[in-house]
Structure formats: C-alpha cells, structure tokens
Amino acid sequence: MAQPTIKDVAKLAGVSISTVSRVMNDSKPVSPEARRKVLDAINKLDFKPNELARSLVMKKSNLIGVIVEDIGIEYMDQLIRGVEEIGHLYKYDIILSSTYGDDNALENAIEFLSTKQVEGIVVISENISAEVLVKLRDNKTPFILLDKFHDFKKLNTVKIDYLNEQYKLIEYLNSLGHENIAYVTKKDHDYLSDIKIEGYKKFMEKKNLEPIIIEARGNSSDDGYNIGEEVISQVKSKNLSAISFINDQVAVGFIAYCYDNGIKVPDDFSVVGFGDSEISRVYRPKLTTVSIPNYDIGAICIRALIKRIRGEEDILENNWILDAQLISRDSTKSR
Missing domain, CATH: 1.10.260.40 (lambda repressor-like DNA-binding domains)
Incomplete structure (x- = not known):
C-alpha cells in the first residue's frame, strides 16, 4: 500500500x-x-x-554536515563527539563524511551534503587546500574550519595557543631545575610545528639558554625510535637533562629506544610529549604532556555555527582561544 x-x-x-x-x-x-x-x-x-521535501520548502533541515579527514585519527573522535552532543542539545543531527586527505573526496563531500540540505558544515582537516577552501566559500552554506596545521588569516575558528602552551611546557621543565633542554620536531615543517618551535625558542632565549633543535623524519612512534641514537648523542655532547618532543607518539617511540638500550627515563633525563594521546597514559613511564580540550573545541565550534545559521550574534568575531592543561606524570622529575 x-x-x-x-x-x-x-x-x-x-x-x-x-x-x-x-x-x-x-x-x-x-x-x-x-x-x-x-x-x-x-x-x-x-x-x-517527507522530511527532505519539507526541508526544501522550509529551508530548515536541522542537519549539520561534518567532514573529517579520518575518524581513525585519535583527536578527531573527541572533536566529533563535542560537535554531535552539543548539536543534539540544539536539536540538530549530524551527517558524517570522511575524506582520508583526498581533495576530490572533500569536494564531493561538500556537494553531497548540499544535496542533503544541511544548514551548516564543520570541516575537521589537517591539510585543506586553498582551492577547496574557495569551493567551501562559494557553496554559500555557513561553515567552520578546524585545522590546527594551518593559520587562515580571514577565517576565525576555535583553537589552542600552541606557542604559549609549548612555552609553558618548557617553563615547567625549567621549574624542575632543567636548563639544557632540547626540542625534537619533524623535518617537514608546517604551521603547527613551526609555532611550537617558536614557543620553545621564546622561553630558552628569555632565560639566555641555548636552543637545541633536533629533527626526526616524521611524527610517528617509529620516527621517535629511529631518532634515538642522534638524541642520545646530543644528550652526551650537550649534557642535556630534558627533551621535549613534538607529540606523544614521537616521545613514546624515543622512550622505547631508551628501554632497549638500557637508558632510564626519567633517571637519566626527563622526557615530555604533547597532546595527551591514549598512548601517553598507558606506556611506562607514563608521559608528562599537554592535554588539548578537543571535546570543548568541537562543542564551542558547533554552538558558534548554529548561532551563525540562526543569524544570531557571531561568537567567532575573533579566534576563540582555549587553554590546554599540563599533565605531569612519571617521565619527568626534578634535577
């Protein structure tokens, strides 16, 4: 019937x-x-x-499109959770699409979401191109971009002051008595890696300490392990007592190298990561790191987007800067 x-x-x-x-x-x-x-x-x-037909007439679908690079990236699931849970409070559902870093997939996702009459779009990316950004703007659908690896001057977003958080992390190491502190970044620099290097340098220069920067091949745990020999060489030649890593994965990889070579962390030197990923809490020694409030970033983002959709006060007239939290664990100790 x-x-x-x-x-x-x-x-x-x-x-x-x-x-x-x-x-x-x-x-x-x-x-x-x-x-x-x-x-x-x-x-x-x-x-x-028919809800689709109804949304066409009313121009209101109560749908938000969420485009992510890869839901398998650990921090992205917390961003999505913040978007979804707060969206539900405002009676909005989400349609989720993954692009796996492919620009064509991202463009297709934008077009697909437009056919579903979404009222707004959240893009969670690590590598969005200028061409796709133009397409987003031309689409006329309100959107917010969450991309910590780029700094788009004309796009306000919810973010962390990575320079200041890295500065405070080195300041904490210094408060434990460490002065000879190295920083391990990655060879292929981007906005995020450069801004964290700047935070590290800013503190070291303020204290008239020598910045020592070491470059790993990438930002995975394998890269941390593979840079181990070079880091230990610097520890010996520069009398290092603490090493700060670009992220938790590289730090944990390096600690694994230390374990395999009879080097004790933090007895021989202190190690810190960045990000408070799951591995930082389960690996031994548990890693001192910086916890990023990804859930809160997603929650504020969706609230701002819904206000924009409804024509209410735009709470992102400027970037919304959230504080991170320094988590002190077993990989650091006083000198």
Missing part, C-alpha cells in the same frame, strides 16, 4: 493542502476546528511527512 501523502490528509480532513501545511509547520494561524480535523486525519492515515 502506498504511503499517504499530504494531499490524502487534506482530502480526509476536508481542508486545503495549505491548511495541512500550516498545521504541520505551525507557520500561520489556523482555526481550532480545522486544526483538529487535520490532526485527526494525520493520526488515522498514520501520515509521516
């Missing part, structure tokens, strides 16, 4: 289609008698409106 239509409801209720629409959408006044007839007809026919 075919699903009943709005025309069937109007016929059974003895009213016009526009009256049925007004009752369903509560858009214009309808007499109590007409309302009762329409509601009775809807119940009798078990009528369920």
Whole structure:
C-alpha cells in the first residue's frame, strides 16, 4: 500500500493542502476546528511527512554536515563527539563524511551534503587546500574550519595557543631545575610545528639558554625510535637533562629506544610529549604532556555555527582561544 501523502490528509480532513501545511509547520494561524480535523486525519492515515521535501520548502533541515579527514585519527573522535552532543542539545543531527586527505573526496563531500540540505558544515582537516577552501566559500552554506596545521588569516575558528602552551611546557621543565633542554620536531615543517618551535625558542632565549633543535623524519612512534641514537648523542655532547618532543607518539617511540638500550627515563633525563594521546597514559613511564580540550573545541565550534545559521550574534568575531592543561606524570622529575 502506498504511503499517504499530504494531499490524502487534506482530502480526509476536508481542508486545503495549505491548511495541512500550516498545521504541520505551525507557520500561520489556523482555526481550532480545522486544526483538529487535520490532526485527526494525520493520526488515522498514520501520515509521516517527507522530511527532505519539507526541508526544501522550509529551508530548515536541522542537519549539520561534518567532514573529517579520518575518524581513525585519535583527536578527531573527541572533536566529533563535542560537535554531535552539543548539536543534539540544539536539536540538530549530524551527517558524517570522511575524506582520508583526498581533495576530490572533500569536494564531493561538500556537494553531497548540499544535496542533503544541511544548514551548516564543520570541516575537521589537517591539510585543506586553498582551492577547496574557495569551493567551501562559494557553496554559500555557513561553515567552520578546524585545522590546527594551518593559520587562515580571514577565517576565525576555535583553537589552542600552541606557542604559549609549548612555552609553558618548557617553563615547567625549567621549574624542575632543567636548563639544557632540547626540542625534537619533524623535518617537514608546517604551521603547527613551526609555532611550537617558536614557543620553545621564546622561553630558552628569555632565560639566555641555548636552543637545541633536533629533527626526526616524521611524527610517528617509529620516527621517535629511529631518532634515538642522534638524541642520545646530543644528550652526551650537550649534557642535556630534558627533551621535549613534538607529540606523544614521537616521545613514546624515543622512550622505547631508551628501554632497549638500557637508558632510564626519567633517571637519566626527563622526557615530555604533547597532546595527551591514549598512548601517553598507558606506556611506562607514563608521559608528562599537554592535554588539548578537543571535546570543548568541537562543542564551542558547533554552538558558534548554529548561532551563525540562526543569524544570531557571531561568537567567532575573533579566534576563540582555549587553554590546554599540563599533565605531569612519571617521565619527568626534578634535577
């Protein structure tokens, strides 16, 4: 049996289609008698409106599109959780799409979400191109970009002051008595790696200490392990007592190298990471690191986007800067 239509409801209720629409959408006044007839007809026919058609007419779907580079990237799931849970509080559902770093997939996702009449889009990326950014703007759908690896001057977002957080991390090491502190970054620099190097250098220069920067091949645990011999060489030649790593994965990889070579952390020197990833909490020694409030970033992002959709005050007139939290664990100790 075919699903009943709005025309069937109007016929059974003895009213016009526009009256049925007004009752369903509560858009214009309808007499109590007409309302009762329409509601009775809807119940009798078990009528369920076509939500897509309804959203086309009302221009309101209560849908937010979320495009992520890869849901398998650890911090992205917390961002998504913040977006989804706060979105639900505002009666919005999300449609999730992954691009795996492919620009064509990202462009296709934007077009797909447009066909679903989403009211806004959140893009969580690590490597968005200028061309795709232009496409997002041309799409005319309100959007917010979360991309910690780039700094887009004309796009306000929710973010962390990575320079200041790295500065505070080195300041903490110094408060434990460490002065000869090295920083391990990656060879292929980007905005995020450069800004954290700047934070490290800023503190070292303030204290008239020598910055010592070592470059790993990448930012994985394997890269941390493979840079081990070079780091230990610097430890000996520069009398290093502490090493700060670009992220937790590289730090943990280096600690594994130390373990395999009879070197004790933190007895021989202190080690810190950045990010508070799961591995930092389960590896031994547990890693001192910086915890990024990814859930809060997602939550504030979706709230800002919904306000933008509704034409209310734009709370992202400037970048919204959140504080991170230094987590002191077993990989550091006083000198």
